[in-house]
Amino acid sequence: MDGLVLYIANKNYSSWSFRPWIALKAASIPFEEVLIPFNDDASNPKFHEISPTGKVPVLHHGSLRVWESLAIIEYAADLYPDAGLWPFDPADKAMARSISMEMLSGFRALRSACPMNIRREKKAIDLPDGVAQDVARITTIWKTMRQRSGGPFLFGAFSAADAMYAPIVNRLDVYDFSVDEDTAAYMAAMKNHPAWQEWETAARAESWIVPADEA
Template sequence: MDRPTLYIANKNFSSWSFRPWMALTGAGVDFEEVLIPFDYAGGNPNIKAISPTGRVPLLQHGALKIWESLAIIEYVAELYPDAGLLPRDRAERALARSVSMEMLSSFRALRSACPMNIRRPKGRIALPDGVDADISRIETIWRDLLQQSGGPFLFGAFSGADAMFAPVVNRFDIYDLVSRNDTLAYMVTMKAHPAWRKWEEAARAEPWIVPEDEV
């Protein structure tokens, strides 16, 4: 089987890249990584040259190109069915897809107010309307799934659903947004995952700086 190539942007800032990268790495999928840094001044022509949308992440497998984080995770889950990116139980797969899609399409207030930034010093900011509701909904999703599965991840073992929420774990952490013990315990579990640690180490070593209002 041809080895897929995952195109990503800066690890410190790119929440969209973080999701499929952590999913594939956490599941032990062998892939080639190509990092194309953000260039907001002119738009990085290297991204536009490989991606039909002009954005990353993008997975290339042979001649096939797949864009959008969740589509990449779903494709790789089909390509490697034993990797554990989707739960084996049909009902749990449906639920995993539901919460992953909700993560993809919702929580705009949180995304806008609190950009992902691995290197940002921890500290609270003034939160605009809508952020508290987003936080509450995400905590409810996590709490319900962890109670149902028994943890330590949302569906017991690490899956693509956990990877979809990885940037939120960073946001909750660096902006000091949560205090519930069950939420904090799940965040500790995520941040201890070898894939998370590998991403974080690389993000902290990156030389690029992008202003938060441009992320």
């Protein structure tokens, strides 16, 4: 079967593209990246040519199409079981999957109010109802997991769970949230990871501008 091809959108904005990209990159899983930029409405007709949902990210592996960020990560973990995408301990793996699913389905107030934007000038905004509760839950997850594992990442080494929360790190940073010392330490570890820095460098080099909607 052919190699993995990951289709993504703008690195500056596409939080869902960021998740599987940084997971595969951090785990040293080989893949080809194909970037199709958003139009002004944060979509692109070309997405329908490559994805059954008309959205990205989508992973091509020969004739197989795998869509949705967490499903892509799971598929890559099955292909490369020794890459460490998930913790090897069964209990840790169950917890990592639980918090990843919570990210997948939750925190809509934060995600709506504070779209990912790598290039955004760092400044705070007036936050709507629900955002503070989302942030409190997220930072509690981070602190609990890092205390349990010893850090620097949620389960010690970088894992799929960290990939799922990577765009949240950007949101807390560029929207200038006030965070405690433990949260700041985790955010620093994430931003210092070579895969993060590679994505950020590329995002800052992009010239495309998309209106401030969640991508």
